[in-house]
Amino acid sequence: MATKSKKKAKIEIENNEDPQEEPVKVMATEEEAPEVKIDDLPGVGPATAEKLREAGFDDLLALAVMSPGDLADQAELGEAVATKIIAAAKKMANIGGFVSGGALLERRREVLKLSSKVQSIDDLLGGGFETQALVEVYGAFGSGKTQIGHQLAVNCTLPMSEGGFDGDVFYIDTEDTFRPERITQMARGHGLDPDAVLARIHVARAYNSAHQMLLVDEIKRMSKGLNVKMIIVDSLTSHFRAEYIGRGMLANRQQKLNRHLKDLKQLADVNNALVLVTNQVHSKPDAMWGDPTKPIGGHVLAHASTFRLYLRKAKAGRRIARLVDSPNLPDGECVYQVTQEGLRD
Numbered sequence: 432m433a434t435k436s437k438k439k440a441k442i443e444i445e446n447n448e449d450p451q452e453e454p455v456k457v458m459a460t461e462e463e464a465p466e467v468k469i470d471d472l473p474g475v476g477p478a479t480a481e482k483l484r485e486a487g488f489d490d491l492l493a494l495a496v497m498s499p500g501d502l503a504d505q506a507e508l509g510e511a512v513a514t515k516i517i518a519a520a521k522k523m524a525n526i527g528g529f530v531s532g533g534a535l536l537e538r539r540r541e542v543l544k545l546s547s548k549v550q551s552i553d554d555l556l557g558g559g560f561e562t563q564a565l566v567e568v569y570g571a572f573g574s575g576k577t578q579i580g581h582q583l584a585v586n587c588t589l590p591m592s593e594g595g596f597d598g599d600v601f602y603i604d605t606e607d608t609f610r611p612e613r614i615t616q617m618a619r620g621h622g623l624d625p626d627a628v629l630a631r632i633h634v635a636r637a638y639n640s641a642h643q644m645l646l647v648d649e650i651k652r653m654s655k656g657l658n659v660k661m662i663i664v665d666s667l668t669s670h671f672r673a674e675y676i677g678r679g680m681l682a683n684r685q686q687k688l689n690r691h692l693k694d695l696k697q698l699a700d701v702n703n704a705l706v707l708v709t710n711q712v713h714s715k716p717d718a719m720w721g722d723p724t725k726p727i728g729g730h731v732l733a734h735a736s737t738f739r740l741y742l743r744k745a746k747a748g749r750r751i752a753r754l755v756d757s758p759n760l761p762d763g764e765c766v767y768q769v770t771q772e773g774l775r776d
């Protein structure tokens with residue numbers, strides 16, 4: 432089993448008589464396991480499907496875990512209809528299952544690490560930015576979040592032998608701060624042809640949070656034929672923060688954000704790619720000790736991110752990155768600089 436390849440896994444799915452083989456589905460790609468849509472549920476017509484989507488339910492699992500009362504409320508349906516929908520979703524949803532530790536280790540072996548080309552940052556991250564992971568970079572204005580996004584986008588196009596992924600990048604820009612000129616400078620900093628690098632970075636401006644979420648579907652659609660190795664959302668939270676204001680909107684905002692993060696994580700898993708999101712901070716004046724600035728996005732984002740990097744400005748143009756809450760690395764800090772050619776030790 433130690434050498435089980437993707438191909439083997441696929442054959443096992445096709446001959447799958449035994450439900451115990453289910454765990455293989457963890458490795459399934461989109462082609463192997465066609466996704467059942469909410470429209471495919473018995474009794475869900477186009478109007479109901481639309482209501483469900485508007486309420487933020489766009490996959491079966493999200494429906495399967497609801498209670499009839501809550502679903503009826505949130506999607507403005509009758510409770511009897513909600514009950515039927517939930518029952519059908521439970522039957523058809525891919526609830527997933529348990530996987531052996533060995534199978535997980537096998538999957539972890541596929542993980543690649545993208546070099547920042549800054550030794551201190553790579554060391555902090557145990558060798559670089561991992562695929563199959565969601566990395567959150569947070570910090571105050573001007574702390575350098577967008578600079579990291581630009582730099583890693585460039586590095587992702589480097590050959591594997593130079594710490595890159597020889598890959599394509601999708602960049603969702605919500606604040607209109609993507610600058611091809613900056614990519615050009617950083618590409619030159621690595622001795623790369625700027626035009627070749629720019630050709631592999633696919634950028635879309637997201638005009639609001641709904642658009643931002645739709646762009647993830649667009650990435651899925653466009654990624655055929657590309658070697659998608661990195662998805663950047665800069666910033667993940669700004670639209671959500673601006674659109675869902677006040678306590679009353681919080682649950683709704685967190686539900687949407689959660690959906691968005693799951694979609695992004697799925698892209699990371701399916702493509703063995705790295706997802707990098709940026710996030711702002713807010714100050715918590717009631718914090719009794721420690722740094723009073725906290726990332727926004729609450730528990731939803733805290734749970735979704737595999738790695739969190741907290742950026743700060745230091746004296747003499749230096750920057751400090753702090754690794755927070757990593758599952759397998761010690762917390763720590765490193766110092767680097769932002770120069771015209773890009774990030775440097």
Ligand code: GTP
Nearest residue numbers: 570571572573574575576577578579608769770771
């Ligand atoms: P917000 O998006 O406003 O929250 O900030 P951010 O964290 O994304 O900051 P960003 O990455 O845009 O960092 C901006 C800072 O990077 C600037 O204040 C400069 O200090 C630095 N910077 C950007 N471009 C250059 C450059 O060409 N040369 C140098 N030396 N520094 C640069």
Ligand code: MG
Nearest residue numbers: 576577608665
């Ligand atoms: Mg920025």
